[in-house]
Amino acid sequence: MARRTGRVTATDVAKEAGVSQTTVSYVLNDVPHQKISEQTRRKVLDAVAKLGYKPSAAARALRLGRSDLVLMFLPDVPVGGTLTALVELLGDELERHGLNLVTRRERHAPLESLWRELMPAAVMTTFDVSAEDVASMRAAGIHVVSAGMGPTVDPGVLTIPQHLIGTMQVERLAATGHTLIGYAAPGDPRLQGFLTLRLDGARAACAERGLEPPVVLEVPLDISAAAAAAEHWHSAVPAVTGVCAYNDETAFALLAGMRRVGLSAPGDLAVIGVDNDKLAPFAMPPLTTIDNNLDVVVGRAARMIVSGVTGRSLPAPPQVTPLSLVVRESA
Amino acid sequence: MARRTGRVTATDVAKEAGVSQTTVSYVLNDVPHQKISEQTRRKVLDAVAKLGYKPSAAARALRLGRSDLVLMFLPDVPVGGTLTALVELLGDELERHGLNLVTRRERHAPLESLWRELMPAAVMTTFDVSAEDVASMRAAGIHVVSAGMGPTVDPGVLTIPQHLIGTMQVERLAATGHTLIGYAAPGDPRLQGFLTLRLDGARAACAERGLEPPVVLEVPLDISAAAAAAEHWHSAVPAVTGVCAYNDETAFALLAGMRRVGLSAPGDLAVIGVDNDKLAPFAMPPLTTIDNNLDVVVGRAARMIVSGVTGRSLPAPPQVTPLSLVVRESA
DNA sequence: GAGCGTCACTGAATCGTAACAGTGAGGAGG
DNA sequence: CCTCCTCACTGTTACGATTCAGTGACGCTC
Structure with missing residues (x-):
């Protein structure tokens, strides 16, 4: 059989549930215009639970033409605490939406080879990226969120002022x-x-x-x-x-x-x-x-990325300035 | 044609070079027991360069049964500077070997669902993971490197003492x-x-x-x-x-x-x-x-991961204690 | 009771790469 | 001259998911 790899596939689930593999896919992805009876849905879900099925990220990425990776380009700077914390928080937040954050420092230059290879769902940059780079990523269906610091052209930009x-x-x-x-x-x-x-x-x-x-x-x-x-x-x-x-x-x-x-x-x-x-x-x-209230910034960034990727628009971000003065004694 | 996605595939390269897609694959992967003439190799390489071909990580992962991701589980601790730096350095180092680091905090508990989904080439943990978790990852062909702090059973372990x-x-x-x-x-x-x-x-x-x-x-x-x-x-x-x-x-x-x-x-x-x-x-x-001389630790960790994944054994790590005293004035 | 439309599914193609299993050409050996 | 082997490739399948294009069964209308 197909039991060479030890992986539980959607086909295994289908067999267990007594339906077609297509049906399994429809159930799991909640495909809009497909009518699935409650009974069948239950059978599939039970089989999934019983077998411990986890869809293969690779297969899905191949089929969809994009992965669930979010690529974050960092400036080649001895990362300060802020940027570090930002990465960490953003990673956690994206994880909740099924996305995986991969960071990369801008240094081993060619951005392009990396995104062409990984087919990320989204790219986030913390520095200014050339307009053509952005354009070609967009053309490849990648959501680009730029937190660049310059006067950015991008309307959907996220800027820490x-x-x-x-x-x-x-x-x-x-x-x-x-x-x-x-x-x-x-x-x-x-x-x-x-x-x-x-x-x-x-x-x-x-x-x-x-x-x-x-x-x-x-x-x-x-x-x-x-x-x-x-x-x-x-x-x-x-x-x-x-x-x-x-x-x-x-x-x-x-x-x-x-x-x-x-x-x-x-x-x-x-x-x-x-x-x-x-x-x-x-x-x-x-x-x-x-x-610089990172939770605010991260919340916004995550929302932009997730809504861009999933297509669903998420609740509007609270319009809070992400900066506040902390008075102690030195000034 | 196949030009629906805009992606340059190995087949495109093959066409350009006037060889089969199989040959392209053999050339690019330097397959041991295949004889490829210098002439053909050159043609393929030229076509790759000309078209800017980048293999799809997803397709490769699907085919090989494992991705080029390295999953690093972090303790759910407000990450201190050391761990942060470790992650950063390790990411850079792995990148040089074509691997991508994805970090995750131990919290959204089920390790298993994550590695089953991503099929990482390797997993690195910074805390103690149950023996059975390790065993099942190993069984799935994943290289596990544990930097856990406890008295570890794992012989290939990397420990910051x-x-x-x-x-x-x-x-x-x-x-x-x-x-x-x-x-x-x-x-x-x-x-x-x-x-x-x-x-x-x-x-x-x-x-x-x-x-x-x-x-x-x-x-x-x-x-x-x-x-x-x-x-x-x-x-x-x-x-x-x-x-x-x-x-x-x-x-x-x-x-x-x-x-x-x-x-x-x-x-x-x-x-x-x-x-x-x-x-x-x-x-x-x-x-x-x-x-705690992180470069030493990271160097070791990276070596263990890379050699485990590629199968090649890398030069032995220098036997340096990764700790040194920095005397200033407070003690 | 023929025609039509939904319902609830299923079959098969497809994504891009790796690698098994050939295959024809050319040379060596008998 | 025929066989066998090596060389240098090529044809084809498989990986596991998504999704388009059906397909029976059933109900309803006229």
Whole structure:
């Protein structure tokens, strides 16, 4: 018989239930315009349960021309906590809808070979992908959701408003009386894209309030360098009194550098981070930061992907800004 | 024609090269006992390049009875930095060998339905899986690599020696003159498994040196609670002077708690963490910790998986202990 | 009671690859 | 000259699901 592989197939189920394999498929997929009697449906379902039948993802993918994989392209950046958490949450959420998340870093360049090979149901990108790449994926029936950070053309785009992050940081500092603001840029050049957007947001916020544009210094993850930057800001005339850090890591480094040269936050220099890192409450002093409410973002992303793939439209996403200020002590 | 889907198939390549589809398959898979002339091989390869042919993962999976997916089951724990990095590195490494990593949290329980559905080439687990689960996967031709933490039965097992972590922490504290040692346990009950092993290692190390067993207190990620624990250790008679933290997060919380009650490290209480978190150098004071050299671990894991899947045995892993002490200032 | 329409199914083709089982050409051996 | 073997391929089937195109049986109308 067909018992060479040990796999339980739809044919086995059909035999057990005494119906055709076609019927099994109809029952399991709840095919719209097929009338199946309750009795037959029951028989099939019982057989499925009895035999422990699980449809083969490969066979289904071959037939349908697409798999249940969702391909997520990540920027080639030492992944920060936020992106990691996003991946994790998104994976869980997609799983609930029968989709499997596969992540890939943008580096081993050819996106195309990968999606042609895997035939994913959807692709999600976290950086900007060329319009032609997007077009050819769409043409191949793949749902593309772009969380790219740039000014995207895609109407169905999901964007974490990077520039708003910078804006909110400046808002906080301005609200607490700071008039000359610094910006701590990360050392890693691969973060340039995000940096530009966040910094633009900060610049705009300063301009809007009639403040000088932020004084940008690089603060790599190195205490000495961070200390030098801190002194530079502090001893400038007029002095910078509040700093927006690119993210919480940078903020931690800056705070450590400040300690090295005897400066303290927020007295000498207020510091505000981004990400609400798990360790932010335990910084010295506890770090004020911007939380990008990931559950909101993930919820939206998952909805876009799932509704795109299944064709069903899901309940509209709540219109919540996925950013919030977490005030602690550092700013 | 067959041009309904837009996909380039092996048949298209065959047509282009003027050979049979079988020959294309033989060339591309380098089938051992088939003689293919250099000339034909070239023609096929050229056609592949010209048409941009990429074999369908689904069709291949269906035919072979297994996909190129590697399924990694993660413990249902708010994933710490280490595990995250492990997943990331492993994904990159597997990718180089044409395998795709899919992660899943142990929670939506039935492992079985998932692997039956996806037919992965290999499964990697980070927790203990029942012997029968392993047996049935093996029976289905799936390579199982268990990085479970328990005393595993599996001979081909890959273990991060959790107990050694505790041992090394105690070693460091003992070497710097501490005789009564504390252990800061995490609040999350899901970490119990790892905790037990690390703690056992610490206990054993204490016993070996004739020291009292470590004084275990729970240090959740909450400053007040951490402060209370710190005071408890410090004011005990005789006083605990050095503490092994379950991980760097716990260490950060403890250090923050200590500041709250005016204690400092390492003077009042030396603190040593685990993980060498990215932020560890920026702790106050910079955190001494145990680094579990992930590249080593990942390299081993990847080798085990790849060699298991491909059948080829890869160069033997360097016998390096994947743990090292990183001395900073806190202990 | 012939015609028509639903109902509740079933038969067979199809997706793209791998690999078994040939097959004709050419050379070696007797 | 006939047989046998190797070489270098090719024809065809199978993997397991989806789905189009039927197909009897039955009820209803005129």
